Every structure is written in structure tokens, then in C-alpha cells.
Amino acid sequence: MAKPSTPKGTRDFSSQEVYKREYIKRTISEVFCRFGFNPIQTPSFENYQTLMGKYGEEGDRLIFKILNSGEYLKEISTEDLQHQKENVLTPQISEKALRYDLTVPFARYVVQHQNELSFPFKRYQIQPVWRADRPQKGRFREFYQCDADVVGSDSLWQEVDFVQMYDQVFSSLGLQTEIHINNRKILSGLAEVAQIEDKLIDFTVALDKLDKIGKEKVVLEMKDRGISDASLAKLDPIFDLKGDFLSQLTLLENLLKDSEVGVQGVEELRFVFQNTQELGLQTSKLVFSPTLARGLNYYTGCIFEVKATQVELGSIGGGGRYDDLTGIFGLKNLPGVGISFGLDRIYLCLEELALFPETKPNQTQVLFLNFADKESAICMKLIKKLRQKSISCELYPKAVSIKKQMQYADKNQINWVVILGENEMQNDTLSLKNLIEGSQKNITQAEFLETISEIIES
Amino acid sequence: MAKPSTPKGTRDFSSQEVYKREYIKRTISEVFCRFGFNPIQTPSFENYQTLMGKYGEEGDRLIFKILNSGEYLKEISTEDLQHQKENVLTPQISEKALRYDLTVPFARYVVQHQNELSFPFKRYQIQPVWRADRPQKGRFREFYQCDADVVGSDSLWQEVDFVQMYDQVFSSLGLQTEIHINNRKILSGLAEVAQIEDKLIDFTVALDKLDKIGKEKVVLEMKDRGISDASLAKLDPIFDLKGDFLSQLTLLENLLKDSEVGVQGVEELRFVFQNTQELGLQTSKLVFSPTLARGLNYYTGCIFEVKATQVELGSIGGGGRYDDLTGIFGLKNLPGVGISFGLDRIYLCLEELALFPETKPNQTQVLFLNFADKESAICMKLIKKLRQKSISCELYPKAVSIKKQMQYADKNQINWVVILGENEMQNDTLSLKNLIEGSQKNITQAEFLETISEIIES
Numbered sequence: 001m002a003k004p005s006t007p008k009g010t011r012d013f014s015s016q017e018v019y020k021r022e023y024i025k026r027t028i029s030e031v032f033c034r035f036g037f038n039p040i041q042t043p044s045f046e047n048y049q050t051l052m053g054k055y056g057e058e059g060d061r062l063i064f065k066i067l068n069s070g071e072y073l074k075e076i077s078t079e080d081l082q083h084q085k086e087n088v089l090t091p092q093i094s095e096k097a098l099r100y101d102l103t104v105p106f107a108r109y110v111v112q113h114q115n116e117l118s119f120p121f122k123r124y125q126i127q128p129v130w131r132a133d134r135p136q137k138g139r140f141r142e143f144y145q146c147d148a149d150v151v152g153s154d155s156l157w158q159e160v161d162f163v164q165m166y167d168q169v170f171s172s173l174g175l176q177t178e179i180h181i182n183n184r185k186i187l188s189g190l191a192e193v194a195q196i197e198d199k200l201i202d203f204t205v206a207l208d209k210l211d212k213i214g215k216e217k218v219v220l221e222m223k224d225r226g227i228s229d230a231s232l233a234k235l236d237p238i239f240d241l242k243g244d245f246l247s248q249l250t251l252l253e254n255l256l257k258d259s260e261v262g263v264q265g266v267e268e269l270r271f272v273f274q275n276t277q278e279l280g281l282q283t284s285k286l287v288f289s290p291t292l293a294r295g296l297n298y299y300t301g302c303i304f305e306v307k308a309t310q311v312e313l314g315s316i317g318g319g320g321r322y323d324d325l326t327g328i329f330g331l332k333n334l335p336g337v338g339i340s341f342g343l344d345r346i347y348l349c350l351e352e353l354a355l356f357p358e359t360k361p362n363q364t365q366v367l368f369l370n371f372a373d374k375e376s377a378i379c380m381k382l383i384k385k386l387r388q389k390s391i392s393c394e395l396y397p398k399a400v401s402i403k404k405q406m407q408y409a410d411k412n413q414i415n416w417v418v419i420l421g422e423n424e425m426q427n428d429t430l431s432l433k434n435l436i437e438g439s440q441k442n443i444t445q446a447e448f449l450e451t452i453s454e455i456i457e458s
Numbered sequence: 459m460a461k462p463s464t465p466k467g468t469r470d471f472s473s474q475e476v477y478k479r480e481y482i483k484r485t486i487s488e489v490f491c492r493f494g495f496n497p498i499q500t501p502s503f504e505n506y507q508t509l510m511g512k513y514g515e516e517g518d519r520l521i522f523k524i525l526n527s528g529e530y531l532k533e534i535s536t537e538d539l540q541h542q543k544e545n546v547l548t549p550q551i552s553e554k555a556l557r558y559d560l561t562v563p564f565a566r567y568v569v570q571h572q573n574e575l576s577f578p579f580k581r582y583q584i585q586p587v588w589r590a591d592r593p594q595k596g597r598f599r600e601f602y603q604c605d606a607d608v609v610g611s612d613s614l615w616q617e618v619d620f621v622q623m624y625d626q627v628f629s630s631l632g633l634q635t636e637i638h639i640n641n642r643k644i645l646s647g648l649a650e651v652a653q654i655e656d657k658l659i660d661f662t663v664a665l666d667k668l669d670k671i672g673k674e675k676v677v678l679e680m681k682d683r684g685i686s687d688a689s690l691a692k693l694d695p696i697f698d699l700k701g702d703f704l705s706q707l708t709l710l711e712n713l714l715k716d717s718e719v720g721v722q723g724v725e726e727l728r729f730v731f732q733n734t735q736e737l738g739l740q741t742s743k744l745v746f747s748p749t750l751a752r753g754l755n756y757y758t759g760c761i762f763e764v765k766a767t768q769v770e771l772g773s774i775g776g777g778g779r780y781d782d783l784t785g786i787f788g789l790k791n792l793p794g795v796g797i798s799f800g801l802d803r804i805y806l807c808l809e810e811l812a813l814f815p816e817t818k819p820n821q822t823q824v825l826f827l828n829f830a831d832k833e834s835a836i837c838m839k840l841i842k843k844l845r846q847k848s849i850s851c852e853l854y855p856k857a858v859s860i861k862k863q864m865q866y867a868d869k870n871q872i873n874w875v876v877i878l879g880e881n882e883m884q885n886d887t888l889s890l891k892n893l894i895e896g897s898q899k900n901i902t903q904a905e906f907l908e909t910i911s912e913i914i915e916s
Contacts, residue, residue: 003787004570006501012567013498019497036821038473040472064525073542073547081539081542086528089531130502153855160838377736380733
């Protein structure tokens, strides 16, 4: 029989790994709470129609669909089956799909529960998402997103706050980052100035690939998508803006002076930057990236992308402002802004830079050796009392050789061992052995509880 | 446009609900840790072949299958399509399925990682599972299981420990429970005595329905499954054993005296019961249930089922011993035992009995009113300092009417409001308003941090 395995792109997590992942989640959610965000959770799968068409064609392909239960073929016409076309059959045999991100389910949540919520509504969500992507380093088919969003206000103070939030999370984790920022209005303004308003999506989709394929190929793709040389010439300066944040903004403002939306984008970034400067950042740097585009088309204002400066791993966070996300579910004019943390990539960064606090593979603090049932019955009573004091402990389940039991303590890094054999039983004593120091002392069973509590709490 | 909704049998969780669910998870995992269990996690979906055939026919039907991505119809023969048979098509268009419980993925985990683990291996796992069951009260299509298992030892001390664990969890939650216990060996012994060894599964499957359909119908089903009147007469006493735990065991031992395995089952239960009596239970009661069968066929020894005594809601926990679970994945002779807590039903019990500790819908402690950008910039600096002291606070995002901002504080149960308008800005002061008492005091901005910290920590 072949050894069983996890599906491609998915992973098991050992205790050690779970503890490390919990550490990241806890750090992020503590910051979320401090900023006034509260958790919600949505189901792992949504109705097929809730998700489809929200992430572009590519996204639709990468969504995992769930096969209907029971006699799902019964109602399908023979014709539809014979054509063997997935796009015809899939919607007929699947009515549910796994969550692809946390933003669309959140929009659905807001619309569904709009009468119970008070706006502005701030929520965070830390849950897995699934994508049928080709797995590679830092890219999995099941991975965790940690999102915080506010809907119901267009205030730019929220963008300022999110920059602070990124800084606080990554500073707490000890990770140096660059927070790249741009504004979709600047991209719209550029399209206006270059007279390619009808090709805004082509422009941003191509631009979004800059990191992966480089300027030359991006320009080629833009040409392929029908952007003229004349337009490209007008767009060219954004690939090579010089100077600090504010000087770049000034250069761009000049370029965009005939576009109202473009100038507005510049002003928004200036507000965010200046207030961020006023407040200061602990370890992050706010960087203006005029070529930052972000793949998702629902963004309308500021957009963010965070990179760890000491590790090459793509973005470990992203987000932005969307002015009409809930519109797709029938609730118009509800502006929102949100950011996301990529738990799995952050994990890889912390691992690579050895930034995790030390963790033990096993939490057990005291192991009681097993000699025979009579001795074990006494041990179990002591164990019960110890656990009432919140001390993790256990009886080795079987009276096998002491060597084997000691190996178990060793492998699980259990520091204290209690020896209560026949002699000790008769004298109402026990031996307490410290495996790190190799020391051992004999005490009465009556003394034990106090002794061990003192030792462990100190 | 129709209002969007969650799929049937799934739920959204508000902040309030998430906090309550976290409370249950935290209580359970703290007990797990104290008993020496450590967390692992497995992927949400497994390979199709890992799950299929492990839960009986009914289980196979209830497993959610994931449709393959891409051109999944390409390789299917026209014949297979035309027959329109799900059992032929499904394995060809689906190679992954959502987790149905935590036990089979755990068995897969142990086999896959056997060389990294040290045995006995104790793990816990708190993750959602999915079943295409008909939703009803306390039964959902997505729900959480909280499992603790030990593999690698056949010691009965583990059963004793698990009973303690149930008691500690439910006592911590304030929930009174009966822990029903039986032993599969007793059921095997009964089958032996009644000469229906070849019908052991029919016998247990029918018996398992006793709670739902009553004795009369169970007996009818047994007859339907080919169990003779003579055999039924021999089985009859188990429906009506009288007396306390030990007297019932003695009666049964007598009945089973010609079955070695049956007598062994009785002895095992006696060991567990007597040692539980020695150790004592806080609020639970250990009850012998000779008709308890448990649906899953991998159980071979003690089996458990827990019921809340003050709420009618079926079982809120269950488990048992399995002596060869990993055998299905090629690792023979690895005995194990484990128990599970049903988070969602426990939630319903705590809700019904009003046993949840009080929680706030919003964690924000201080709201800074928004007057205009200049004032807000000062507020943001104070907010930053407050958050560094781990106090949750936020700026109302927009300078709308004070009435509206105060309503927001009210709806979100924020107790403290900071008023820093133009006057205060000019005097370097602010007003701190307590919304519960309606009191307000004017202090300097320099004093603010100390004042609010004292108030909130007290």
C-alpha cells in the first residue's frame, strides 16, 4: 500500500508549527483589537453564484467547486453531457464553492446582515482560503488570510490607521518591511492623460505584472493590448520617478495636472504620507510605488502592498480602498477599505530569519513513570491535583521498561519525572528527578504538591 | 437582486458569537494541554481515496467531494457520461474531498509522519468538518470537532484519563453531564452468546439507533437484518439491566460467562469505573450504557458518549478505543483511543442555560470624536500612545454630527469618549466623558495618558 499523503499544495502542521502559527495569529489579532476591530467568521464555502465572476476570469478558474451531493446527474440533459464542456456542466453539478478570499464573503456578510450592523463597521477575519493555483515556494492551495476592513466611511484617516497597523504588527513580529502605496485614482488619471480611459483594465492588469516580468515585457503586453506608442510615451515617467515620497508626488502631480481624478489621487496620498510622518513608524517604511496596481478590480482608491526587506518572497500583505464592493450584492454606495496579512508567507519570513520565540514541542511539564496499577492509582491522584493547579502532566500509560519511559520524557522534552515505585509507595514518598540537571530528590507525597508548584512557578 | 445568503446548513458568526466560540475552544484546549496533549492540524481536504470507504456507505454519501479543476471532462469516456451514474463519474471528476471527521485524517497523519513521531503519541485537533447531512437543530453542514487521541498504547489508564478530561472540560464550562460508557467487547460477547457473530455489524448498527427510534423498532430492524427470535431473546436483558454501575456489570458478566471477549469487556469497564470512583468526578456522572453502540465500525474497546443532563440535544461528545485504525493506511497494530467534543452543540447548551461569561460586542474602550483634520491629527497621536499601552481605541473616521458619533459609541458599547475640539486644541486640553455614568472631566492632554490608564486598569 502506498504511504498516504496530503493533497498537492496542502500541508499538515506539527505541534511545533501550530504553536508558531498561533503566535502569528495572536500577534495580528491583538493589534486588530487594539485598533477597534472585532472578529467575525463566515462559512468555508459560499454559494457558487456568490463567488463566481468576482475575481476575473483567472479567479473563476482557480475557485474550488464542490460537487453536488446525491443524484447530481439526474437532471442534466444528455446533450449537455455529450458536449463535454466544463463551463456548461460545472454550474449544473456544483452549487457551492470554497472561499477564495475573505473580502467577497465579507461583502456578502455586510449585505446579508446590514440591518443588524452599525456603520462604520469594523471587522477582522482570520480564516483559511483555497485556490487551485500551481503550488510553489510561499504559494499553497490552502492558506490563511488575516483581514481587517472598515465599511461605511470614506475617511482617509482609515488609510493612515492601516499603515500604523501594518507597522505595529510587523514591528511586534520583528520583521522589517516596506509598505508600498499607490492610488487607483492616479492610475485612472494616467489613463486619462494618455487617452486610454477605455483600456484602464488592460493597463492595470499589465502593470500589475511589473514585479514578475519587468518593464520591457509589461510595455510589450500593453502594446499587445492595443495601447499606442504615443500613449506609452506619456505613461513612461511612472517607471522612473526620482526623489523622496513627496518629490515624486509633486512630479506626478505635474504630469497629471489635466486630470481631476489623477490630482485627487495625488492629494490623497499626500494626506496619508504626511500624517504617517507626523505619527511616525516603528520599523516599517512607507514607499510610494506609482507602478503598484493590485490585481483585483474592485479597488478604487489607495492600494497597499507590503514586502519584507530581508527576505525575497513577494508580498506578505496587501489591501486597499474599494468604493462599491457591496454593490455586487445589491447594497450601493458603501465605501470600504481593508488590508490583509498573508499568514503563511509571514511564517516563512520569520522562519528564515529565525524570529520565532522559542517553543517546546510538548507542553507536558511532569511525567509520572508507570510501575504497576497500584502505584499508578496513587500517581493519578497526584496528577489530578497537579492539573488543578494548571500544571501539564501525565502518567506514562504502561509499565514498560524505565529506559523506554525515560526516552519518552527525553524525546518530548519533559523536564521533570516522578518516580513512585513499590518502595516509595510503602513509605508514602516519591522521587522527583530533574532531567536537565540530572538531579533527584526524595520527598514525601504530602510535600510533593507544594514542592513541584514552587519549582515550576519559579 | 435577491439578498445573498450562506449555503444551507452553514452559518455566519458575529463578533459576539466568535468570542463565545473562542471561549469554548480555549476551555477545551487548556484542559487538553494540562493532560499532555499538543495540537496538530491537517488540511481541510484530503485525497478522495483517503476518506472514501472509511465511514460506511452512509458516510461515503455524506462526504463533500471537490470537483477537479481545469478540463476535468476531457478524459472521461462518452459511455461513462451517457450512463449518468454518479458512482462511476464521481471518482473520475473528483480527486479531493472535504474532511468528514478528525479521526481518519489523524490516522493518515500518523502513518505519513510515523518516522518523525515518538509513541505513545498524544495530539489534539480543533478544526471544522463537513457533512452533507440534512440540517436540523444542532446539526450543521460545517461544524467544529475538538478531538484528543493517544496512539501507541493499549493502557486502560488512558480511558480513565479521558473520563477525567470530559469531567474537567464540562465542569469548567458549568455544564452537568452524563458520560455514558460501554465496551465493544461486550457487544461482541453478546453476539457470541446469541450466536450471531456473523451479524455483529447488523446488530450494532441497529442498536445504535435505540436513542432515536426506541427498543421496539430496533428489535424489528434486527429481525429484518436476519437475527432470529431465539437470538433476540438472549440479547433482551441488555435493554433492561437494573442496579448501579457495578451490579449491572455483574449481571452482564454472568450473561457473558461463556464468552472470553465479553468477560474481558466487563473487566475493562470495571477497571475504568473503579479508578474513576477513586479519583472522583467534579460534576459529571459515569453511566454504564450496555446498549450504547456508536456508529463507527473502527471501535474495538471502550466507547463513550456524553449528554448534557439539562438540555435535550443528543450527544455533545463521544469517542472510544480503536485497535487498528492506522491499519487502513498500512501501519498495523497501533492501538489508539480518543474522544471528541462537539463545539456547536456545546455552544447551544451553554446558550440555552445562559452559561456564557458576559462578553462585549466591541472591544473598543475609548472613542475619540472627530471634529476636523487638525484636531484629529492630535487625537491620532494620543491614540497611538494608548494602543502602545494595549488599550483598544479608535478615532471616529469622519467629522459628522456629534450626535451620530455618540450613537456609534452607544451602539458599540464603548464606555469612554474623548472630546478634543477647537477650544480644547487651543488650550492643550481634552474632555473625557464616561458614557455609563454620564460624567465628564476636563484635563490637559499631558495628563490624559496617565488618567485614562488608571481608570481603565482599575
